[in-house]
Amino acid sequence: MFDRILVPLDGSHNAYVALAKAEELAKLTDAEIVLLNVVDSDHYATYARDVNYYDVYHQLADVATGMLDHAAEMVKAKGLKVQTVVMEGNPKSTIAKDAPKDYGCDLIVIGKSGTNAIERFLTGSTTAYVVRESPVNVLVINDDQDVAVGGY
Template sequence: MYENILVPLDGSKNAQKALSVAIKLAKTFSSKLTLLSVIDNRNFSGNRSVVNTAPIVTTDEITELSKYSDNVINAGLQVVKDNGLEAKTLVKRGYPKSIIATDVPTDENIDLIVMGKSGTGALDRLIMGSTTAYVVRNAHVQVLVVNDD
């Protein structure tokens, strides 16, 4: 039923729960798993206007964000391996909402996105709306939203 399942990971409890559900689905349907972490680079110095060239995020912070994403992906991959499965891993830079909703599903032939109801981006959620809500509205594939108990 589902050949390729995408699981966006951000280190939150909801994302961990979504991974658990995705693993169960992958076992049931013999699906392939793709784990994704997105580094939101909208505030990196290369994305600033000519008028205001000061970076909002420093090089050290970019390095830390990259390390954090790698750690999140590696922890998720370990959970997958502990459950006797394998997964493809991706760390992308860009706008998380569109990368999760359309870019990666198109590029990786995804037919189901399994994601947590809410994640670590509380401020972004207040200002611009939740990533999950965006993905549900804009994805061209099915989306399963998982709550953390």
């Protein structure tokens, strides 16, 4: 049914709820989970004046790698196949288009919302963009406060 399931992680509770659902699907279909974090080059280019962009990117990528590695260990402990990917670019288009193509993903499992309300108002929801623009199936997971995402 599915071979590779893309799960974008931004550190939010919703992202980990989506990962828990992706794990359930991966168990059923023997799919590999591809954990993705996108370092938003537009964001750090805008706010990092008088700072070396290379250094800023690597600091953000190091934080992303640590988060992904931790999540990957938890996924592996459940006997599932997993890989981690840090990409640079616009998160919306990277999640919707670039990562599925580059990593052969046939499903994206994403939380309903991961950013704060102000950012959603100003730039629009990443999830809504991914649903509209992705060439692969997208499963949107609602945040359920009763869902335990222990260990993440």
